[in-house]
């Protein structure tokens with residue numbers, strides 16, 4: 001087994017104590033670029049989760065009583081700790097997840113940015129006074145932290161998905177029990193070490209790895225948990241929501257995407273290609289806001305396909321730690337099989353490969369960045385999220401047709417469109433049934449803007465001034481004079 005990297009802690013954190021699983025059981029963690037086991041993490045279950053929730057509840061009484069300025073100070077120190085250790089954290093992230101080091105540095109950077117944003121927002125949790133309908137009564141509205149928060153995060157952004165939950169929760173005065181994805185636990189466990197460095201009190205952040213069903217089961221059933229926040233698949237999101245309804249917990253759900261990317265005849269094609277590369281191939285196509293379906297107007301279909309293919313051929317596949325690599329491996333074999341299944345379906349139904357199309361010669365879970373053309377609505381890629389480096393090009397004739405095809409999905413997370421017509425830009429932005437729309441912009445995530453979806457892509461918003469609301473209860477006080 002490889003030597004441990006800086007910040008690679010093989011324990012869990014409950015109430016300030018670094019612990020092993022009660023059973024002493026562990027789970028191996030693998031580097032997807034090499035297939036090498038890089039370490040183990042505790043295989044915890046319901047009992048450890050219950051203790052972590054109790055520790056978080058105990059810490060909540062003290063943390064909620066701190067002033068906003070005190071919480072802001074700790075969060076600023078946490079952001080500084082992330083920035084100071086960015087290189088080590090990025091190497092750890094790439095090693096367990098596979099993305100290029102440049103992207104990993106970017107992810108740690110935005111994690112720090114989320115925490116810093118919420119450090120600033122902590123001091124702006126304003127209430128209201130409302131003109132009273134009674135002469136002898138006054139009406140106040142205040143906001144209070146919801147309580148203990150359970151946060152479950154995925155493997156595609158193991159650091160930043162946690163940062164926007166943790167940052168908002170801590171700023172609001174909540175405490176957290178978190179469970180990262182089993183494939184990428186170390187970047188989340190590292191937050192325990194960073195929190196210690198920042199002086200965040202024991203029990204405010206608790207971190208568990210292990211059985212998803214046991215940990216998730218306890219998190220959603222335990223009455224001390226007041227809110228569940230989840231990023232991952234729509235299927236598991238629905239399950240957790242059902243489970244959380246037993247004790248009527250608040251929920252935030254960031255789920256699947258299936259994002260459309262529209263290119264109109266009047267688009268700046270070079271800008272559209274640049275946006276498409278960022279939107280589609282970031283994290284090797286494994287983000288929930290990745291373009292999944294490209295709708296190209298007939299007049300520029302061939303020209304766009306050609307320019308896009310040229311740019312895709314320049315992408316460099318390899319171990320994310322190697323200089324110049326832009327495309328790391330997919331997370332696992334199952335992810336590769338999904339991409340293969342979607343390509344095979346396109347080819348069986350009359351589509352063609354423009355570039356790529358198969359597993360990469362490097363082996364493991366590396367896949368060639370791929371474009372397929374002559375794609376039609378009856379193919380699987382029209383309905384299912386590929387979550388890999390596959391860009392299917394559909395053809396359309398009119399704006400109405402493009403918007404209708406883009407909206408023909410149960411998902412509604414992110415959508416993109418390229419056009420130089422101002423009126424069309426507004427019509428399309430308003431017509432797309434999505435929580436986030438990029439017009440002439442392919443990568444739009446930032447800590448200052450609300451991230452979240454509509455339809456089956458989820459509930460709630462993360463980041464921005466709206467991101468705190470999910471962690472606050474509104475209280476109405478009526479004071480008789």
Ligand SMILES: NC(=O)C1=CN([C@@H]2O[C@H](COP(=O)(O)OP(=O)(O)OC[C@H]3O[C@@H](n4cnc5c(N)ncnc54)[C@H](OP(=O)(O)O)[C@@H]3O)[C@@H](O)[C@H]2O)C=CC1
Nearest residue numbers: 153154180181182212213216232233236254255256288387
């Ligand atoms: N919206 C997004 O950003 C993401 C979307 N996805 C989509 O989901 C597909 C499947 O990916 P996958 O990793 O399986 O996503 P999951 O939704 O299964 O996993 C996300 C997180 O949920 C946990 N989890 C899984 N089952 C349960 C459960 N019953 N109770 C509580 N927690 C649970 C996982 O833990 P564990 O790792 O231990 O199983 C992980 O921490 C992808 O191909 C993609 O389409 C995936 C990841 C992120």
Ligand SMILES: O=C(O)CCCC(=O)O
Nearest residue numbers: 156157231287288289445
């Ligand atoms: O895939 C996700 O769940 C979040 C994507 C975040 C980003 O756009 O950086």
